[in-house]
Amino acid sequence: MKTAVLKRGFVIEKKKSEWRSHELIGFWALRLTLFLVLFILGVIVFDILSKGWEVINWEFLTQPPRAGMTEGGIFPAIVGTFYVTLITIAFAVPLGVGAAIYLNEYAIQGRFTRLVRMSVRNLAGVPSIVFGLFGMAVFVKLFGFGPSLIAAGFTLGLLTLPVTVTASEEALKTVPRAYREGSFALGATRWQVVRTVVLPRAIPGILTGTILGLARAAGETAPILATGAAFFLPHLPDSVRSQFMALPYHLFIMSTQHHAISQVRPIAYGTALVLLILVCLLNLAAVILRKRYRSRVAKGL
Amino acid sequence: MVQTDSNIKIQEALLQESIKEAPSELNEELANKCCEVKVENLNFYYGSVQALFDVTVKVQEKGVAALIGPSGCGKSTFLRVLNRMNDLIPGTRLEGRVSIHGENIYSSNTDVVNLRKKVGMVFQHPNPFPKSIFDNVAYGPRIDGLKDKTVLRDIVETSLKGAALWDEVKDRLNEPALALSGGQQQRLCIARALAVKPRILLMDEPTSAIDPIATQRIEDLVRNLCEDYTIIIVTHNMQQAARISDHTGFFLQGEMIEWGETAAIFTNPQDKRTEDYITGRFG
Numbered sequence: 001m002k003t004a005v006l007k008r009g010f011v012i013e014k015k016k017s018e019w020r021s022h023e024l025i026g027f028w029a030l031r032l033t034l035f036l037v038l039f040i041l042g043v044i045v046f047d048i049l050s051k052g053w054e055v056i057n058w059e060f061l062t063q064p065p066r067a068g069m070t071e072g073g074i075f076p077a078i079v080g081t082f083y084v085t086l087i088t089i090a091f092a093v094p095l096g097v098g099a100a101i102y103l104n105e106y107a108i109q110g111r112f113t114r115l116v117r118m119s120v121r122n123l124a125g126v127p128s129i130v131f132g133l134f135g136m137a138v139f140v141k142l143f144g145f146g147p148s149l150i151a152a153g154f155t156l157g158l159l160t161l162p163v164t165v166t167a168s169e170e171a172l173k174t175v176p177r178a179y180r181e182g183s184f185a186l187g188a189t190r191w192q193v194v195r196t197v198v199l200p201r202a203i204p205g206i207l208t209g210t211i212l213g214l215a216r217a218a219g220e221t222a223p224i225l226a227t228g229a230a231f232f233l234p235h236l237p238d239s240v241r242s243q244f245m246a247l248p249y250h251l252f253i254m255s256t257q258h259h260a261i262s263q264v265r266p267i268a269y270g271t272a273l274v275l276l277i278l279v280c281l282l283n284l285a286a287v288i289l290r291k292r293y294r295s296r297v298a299k300g301l
Numbered sequence: 302m303v304q305t306d307s308n309i310k311i312q313e314a315l316l317q318e319s320i321k322e323a324p325s326e327l328n329e330e331l332a333n334k335c336c337e338v339k340v341e342n343l344n345f346y347y348g349s350v351q352a353l354f355d356v357t358v359k360v361q362e363k364g365v366a367a368l369i370g371p372s373g374c375g376k377s378t379f380l381r382v383l384n385r386m387n388d389l390i391p392g393t394r395l396e397g398r399v400s401i402h403g404e405n406i407y408s409s410n411t412d413v414v415n416l417r418k419k420v421g422m423v424f425q426h427p428n429p430f431p432k433s434i435f436d437n438v439a440y441g442p443r444i445d446g447l448k449d450k451t452v453l454r455d456i457v458e459t460s461l462k463g464a465a466l467w468d469e470v471k472d473r474l475n476e477p478a479l480a481l482s483g484g485q486q487q488r489l490c491i492a493r494a495l496a497v498k499p500r501i502l503l504m505d506e507p508t509s510a511i512d513p514i515a516t517q518r519i520e521d522l523v524r525n526l527c528e529d530y531t532i533i534i535v536t537h538n539m540q541q542a543a544r545i546s547d548h549t550g551f552f553l554q555g556e557m558i559e560w561g562e563t564a565a566i567f568t569n570p571q572d573k574r575t576e577d578y579i580t581g582r583f584g
Contacts, residue, residue, distance in 0.1 A: 181428070182430065184386065185494070186494065
C-alpha cells in the first residue's frame with residue numbers, strides 16, 4: 001500500500017516536471033519568435049537609418065534630382081507623394097465612409113450585406129499590382145485620364161477602400177445602441193441620428209483606420225507604376241492631369257533601374273528613410289488621434 | 302416589418318364589427334373619458350416568436366398607467382409598440398390596431414418621426430448623449446430645426462425644471478451630461494424627452510438602474526408630470542406600481558391578464574394569476 005502510494009506519487013511528480021519543462025520550452029519558443037520579429041524589424045530600420053541618415057539634409061529634401069539623378073534631392077518625389085495622397089483621401093474617404101454608413105446604418109442586414117462585406121474584405125487581399133493594372137485599364141484608358149495624379153490617386157483610393165470601409169464600419173459599430181435609440185425616440189430621422197449622434201462618436205475611429213490605410217497606400221509602388229508615376233520630371237506637377245514623381249517609385253528606380261546603381265545607392269537609402277519617416281508620422285497621427293478620442297470618451301464629451 | 306395595407310383594412314373592418322357587437326363593460330366605462338391610447342387585438346412577433354397575444358387595452362388621458370409582470374412577459378415590447386421603436390428591430394411583425402388620439406399609428410401614412418415626438422420615451426438605463434447638459438436637452442428642438450438661442454435656452458430651462466433637475470445643474474449647463482450621477486442622468490433624459498413637448502411619456506423601468514433615493518425623486522416627478530402628460534411606465538417593482546400609478550396592467554407570457562384601476566388590481570384582483578403574482582407566489 002505504502003509503496004504503491006509512493007510509486008504513484010513518484011509518477012505524478014515526474015509528469016509534473018515534464019509538464020513544466022514542456023511549458024518552459026513552449027514559452028521560450030514563443031518568446032523567441034517575438035524576438036526574431038523584433039530583430040528583423042530592428043535590422044531593417046537600423047540599416048535604412050544608418051545609411052540614409054547622412055544623405056538627408058535640407059538640400060536633399062528641397063532640391064530636384066540633378067546630373068542624371070545621381071545628385072541633388074528628392075523634392076519632386078515628396079511633393080508627388082503628398083499630392084497623390086491628397087487625391088487618395090478625396091476619393092477613398094467619402095466613398096469608404098459613405099459605404100460604411102450605408103452598410104451599417106441603412107441596409108437591412110441579410111445575405112446581401114454579408115456578400116458585400118465579404119467582397120470588401122476580399123478586396124483587401126487583391127495584390128496591389130492587380131489594382132495598378134485595373135487603374136490603368138479603367139482610369140488611364142477608359143476614363144481617359146491618361147497617366148496622371150488623378151488616375152494614380154483613384155487607384156490608390158481603390159486600394160485603401162477595404163481598409164476605410166472596414167475601419168469605418170467597426171467604428172460605427174462601437175457607438176452604443178442606447179444613443180441611437182435615445183435619438184430615435186426624440187423623433188430624429190435616421191440621417192439625423194447618424195449625423196448628430198453616431199458620426200461624432202465614430203469619426204475618431206474612422207480617421208484612425210483611414211490614416212492607417214493611407215499610410216499603406218502612400219508606400220505602394222505597383223498601383224502607381226502604370227497609372228501616372230514618372231521616372232523623372234523636370235518640373236513639379238501643375239494639375240491633377242500631370243504625371244508625377246513619387247517616393248516609393250523613386251526608391252524602386254534608384255535601387256533597381258538606374259544606370260549607375262552603386263553611385264545612387266545613398267540616394268536610395270535617403271529616399272527609403274524619408275518614406276519610412278512619412279509612414280511613421282502618419283501612424284503616429286493615428287495613435288495620437290486614438291488617444292485623444294479615448295480621453296474625450298472618458299470625459300464624456 | 303409593418304403589415305400590408307390590405308391586411309390593415311381587413312383587420313379594421315373585423316375590429317369595427319367586433320366592437321359593434323360586443324362592447325365590453327370596461328371599454329364602455331373608459332370610452333366616456335378621453336381616450337389617449339387604444340390597442341385592439343394586438344399580436345406581436347419577433348420573427349417567428351410571438352411576444353404579445355391579443356392585447357386589448359385603452360389608456361385614458363393624463364395619469365399614470367403601470368405595466369407589471371415577470372421578466373420576458375412582453376411589457377417592454379408592448380411599450381415599444383406605442384412609439385414604434387420595435388421598427389428598429391429587423392424581422393418584427395404586428396397584427397391588430399394601435400391608435401393614439403384616434404389615429405392608427407401603424408397605418409401606411411403614419412409619420413413615425415412625428416409619432417415619436419408626440420410619444421416620448423425614457424429608457425431603463427439612463428442614456429444621455431455624450432454632449433453637454435444643455436445640448437442634451439436642446440437636442441430634440443434642434444433636430445426639429447430650432448436655432449434661436451433664447452428660445453432654446455427657455456425650452457432647456459422649462460424642461461429641466463419640469464424634470465426637477467434645474468436647481469442642481471443650472472450653473473453647469475455646459476458640463477458633460479455623463480458627469481452627472483445616475484439618478485440625475487435619468488432626470489436629464491426625462492427633461493430631454495419633455496423638451497420635445499410630447500403628450501405621452503413611455504418609461505421602460507426608469508428606476509431599475511438607480512439607487513433608492515434617486516428612485517424616490519423620480520417617482521415624485523412622475524406623480525407631478527402625470528398632471529400634464531399621460532405616462533405609461535413599465536416596472537419590475539410592484540410596490541412602485543402601487544405607489545405611483547392610477548391604472549395597472551398585468552402581463553404574463555405575452556398576454557395582458559388583467560387591466561384596471563391600481564387600487565382594484567392590488568386589493569381585489571379578478572384573476573388568480575394576478576393575485577399569485579401580486580402576493581409574491583411567483584415572479
